[in-house]
Amino acid sequence: MIERIGYRIFSQFPECCCVSRWIPERDAPGEGKQGEEIFRVSEMIEVMTESQPAVLARQVQSSIVKNVISAGVADKCDGLVTSTGNLNLVIRTADCAAVMIYDPVLEIAVNLHVGWRGVYSAIIGKALDKLTTDYNSRPQDCIVAVSPAIGSCCYQVGPEFRNYFDAAFLTERNGMLYFDLKGMINTQLIAAGVPPDKIEISAHCTRCSSLQLPSYRRNFTRNRIWNIIKIKGE
Numbered sequence: 001m002i003e004r005i006g007y008r009i010f011s012q013f014p015e016c017c018c019v020s021r022w023i024p025e026r027d028a029p030g031e032g033k034q035g036e037e038i039f040r041v042s043e044m045i046e047v048m049t050e051s052q053p054a055v056l057a058r059q060v061q062s063s064i065v066k067n068v069i070s071a072g073v074a075d076k077c078d079g080l081v082t083s084t085g086n087l088n089l090v091i092r093t094a095d096c097a098a099v100m101i102y103d104p105v106l107e108i109a110v111n112l113h114v115g116w117r118g119v120y121s122a123i124i125g126k127a128l129d130k131l132t133t134d135y136n137s138r139p140q141d142c143i144v145a146v147s148p149a150i151g152s153c154c155y156q157v158g159p160e161f162r163n164y165f166d167a168a169f170l171t172e173r174n175g176m177l178y179f180d181l182k183g184m185i186n187t188q189l190i191a192a193g194v195p196p197d198k199i200e201i202s203a204h205c206t207r208c209s210s211l212q213l214p215s216y217r218r219n220f221t222r223n224r225i226w227n228i229i230k231i232k233g234e
Ligand SMILES: [Zn+2]
Pocket: 150, 151, 152, 153, 154, 155, 205, 206, 207, 208, 209
């Protein structure tokens, strides 16, 4: 019932686990009583993290990134950082991207919730700056996986986006404007110093992939992809 994808770039670092898990839309109940039941967060934590300690961000489309050391809810933030082993960092998405970063030299894990507001407010650069300031981490050492997210095939936006982003990340088709969120994320990672060959971006578009990923744009679902990164403990 639960699908998952892993990330090839993490296979060289078995001490760190990075995965995206979701209930395919065909199995996800709609709104209403049954939906509330299956999407109760406490149960979902059990299922998605296999009952291991987890931190969930109460995501608010900000650029706030927090250091976390124990299980629970990190209030009002969109980024989690830890050097604690056996602690799942969870970012839940349905069209936005999770940007999962690992520094294998210092063994630090990061999980970011990045939508258009995230790239606009530069959460990626701020998170990597924080790693440098708080841990002495170097962006060139980091590896990054970017989860499935809405692609430029489907991410229709309003004309105001021309005021926010460079034209290179906007495409016009049939009089409508489309935003390349993943392209923008890739550019910001590279600008922050992450080598291009250490970045893996899922090609799946949440809205149109055959994987039946949760997509808010497609059907206003409350279902989410659970994007999880964890440093394995002793
Ligand atoms: Zn698409």
